[in-house]
Amino acid sequence: MDTVTDTLRTDILSGRFEPGDRLLEIQLSDHYDCGRDAIRSAFVALTTEGLVQREENRGATVRRISLTEAIQITEARSVLESLIAARAARIATPEDHNELLEVIAQMRNAVAKNNGAEYSELNGVFHRRLREMSGHEIASQLVENLRNRAAHHQYRLAVMPGRSADSLEQHAAIAAAVVAGNEDAASAAMGAHLQSVIDVLKRWGDLPASPSQQHKTQETD
Amino acid sequence: MDTVTDTLRTDILSGRFEPGDRLLEIQLSDHYDCGRDAIRSAFVALTTEGLVQREENRGATVRRISLTEAIQITEARSVLESLIAARAARIATPEDHNELLEVIAQMRNAVAKNNGAEYSELNGVFHRRLREMSGHEIASQLVENLRNRAAHHQYRLAVMPGRSADSLEQHAAIAAAVVAGNEDAASAAMGAHLQSVIDVLKRWGDLPASPSQQHKTQETD
DNA sequence: TACTCTGGGATTGTCGACAATTCTGTCGAC
């Protein structure tokens, strides 16, 4: 039903449209081969998701997220993903445990090969599987949305030298706590992980983003 | 711009439309004196907010929130409002402190008068002011949305005998921690408060809601 | 009786046209 909305969302997240870009109804309805209705509908949905900004009679643009907003988004993610980690630690099955450890092993491998793209991909898998095994629909939906909103900022972390090594150990700690069934430790490990993301964002400050970044399908933190 | 969306939202939250009610486009566009476009647009927005459910070619209905979903919503609220409370404890001004204590005094007065409606109102004010003084836009928006989603369930708490007294002391503890500038205590007090809400929801089970409740503008927890 | 098929009515989905608004570039006055 909302296939146009989904397509536009992924196109925004993938960097096809950059923050500040104008989104013209006719142009998009032509590009996606659909009516203006579908585009307008997508604008409304993506506006409430925080990805698009609309102004009366002036059209829609890709929303620009400030650094302070990105930090707040990560703070919210921190408490929600901590809840998810605790929940996963409580109810994950042995199969879940194996899968989690397997992902960690692959991440370790990717770091050894210095393959940033693969690491980012695995990172996304790790968090997504944790959400799924937590069974917490509400928190998962909110986190997914928050990740999307800050995608542009998170991307910077992917290209930060030495970041992967730190990130890897943090993820390993989360996985260990979940496997041990220790809710508090899982929650704390996830909190520490995202706190380090916040620290990096803060340290980064408002340095200009590296200019040439086309394929922004990566997700890293 | 989205005035129709706002009106429909408040009409859903106020109980004018109940969970499961069909929302007919023509009927609503006639009632709100607007075009079908505006109604459809409102449906899209409220769907992503979780208040409305749409099915292809079958129209929109007011979303029905299950008890387990209401519990998850409150759990998510718990961690987010804890973050807000901690933040408020850190940066609230002396004027904020006075205002918070003033609201608590009024709540105590409302409990003494056994005025449930006034207590609910003040409860809403308390949480809203806390959000505002936290300065955490992201968490505030999420909490507001979560409160809306679970509004129907929260309402039950309002009419629970003896609930106000417990609730009052919990709020007083939150206020005291914020005034003391103790982030951890504020966070913990807020967590304890919402945990007690969760406990009540769980204890409540799936008992039928009391039948005749027209004015559902109250918000209580 | 139970089941299937079919038609009409009601509702949503989609398209096009036109009005309303904003934006852009040009011209003239000072």
Add this chain to the structure above:
DNA sequence: GTCGACAGAATTGTCGACAATCCCAGAGTA
């Protein structure tokens, strides 16, 4: 040269009409 007024273009907002789909009642059949 700078500023404001103004016309034309571009874009969004809104309405109506029609197509597509679903729902339900009723006829027909085994």
